[in-house]
Amino acid sequence: MRASPFVVGIGALRKAPGTRRAERREGVIPGLRVSGSEVPEGGEVVVDVVLELVPAGAIVRGTVEAPWAGECRRCLGEARGRARTEVWEVFEEQHDPEQTYPLHGDQLDLEPMARDAVLLELPLAPLCKVGCRGLCPTCGADRNVGDCDCEQTVGDPRWAALDALREN
């Protein structure tokens, strides 16, 4: 099995307590998907953190970033972006699954933390761009491309007056 790019050896750090070490690791983490978006195939998760050893384990803080792709919630076109989030987590031998991540001897695996961070940050209802105009609910035309005829009709006050008459 190929060694995970997210496993950091901390043996040297243990021998020099109180020191910090910056680590930048990148790699593919499969299955990063929520209902509205996902990390596309081959998209690499970037973990950029500082490790600090403490008596109970290690503190890891920094950022996790990954590309995402999904379907725009308004126009159903392709939406893309980068999810970026800050992390500040504790890794310990006697870990509490609700609060901390496990540490196995001199091996600290950043992948479970990176997975959780990306899953929380992936957009559930993405937009292709700020201000996407979406599809016309009547004819389905993409309003980003141009106005359709029905839009003008809806906006015409004479039609609104006729509609009001019909409703009476």
Ligand SMILES: [Zn+2]
């Ligand atoms: Zn859109």
Ligand SMILES: [Zn+2]
């Ligand atoms: Zn229309």
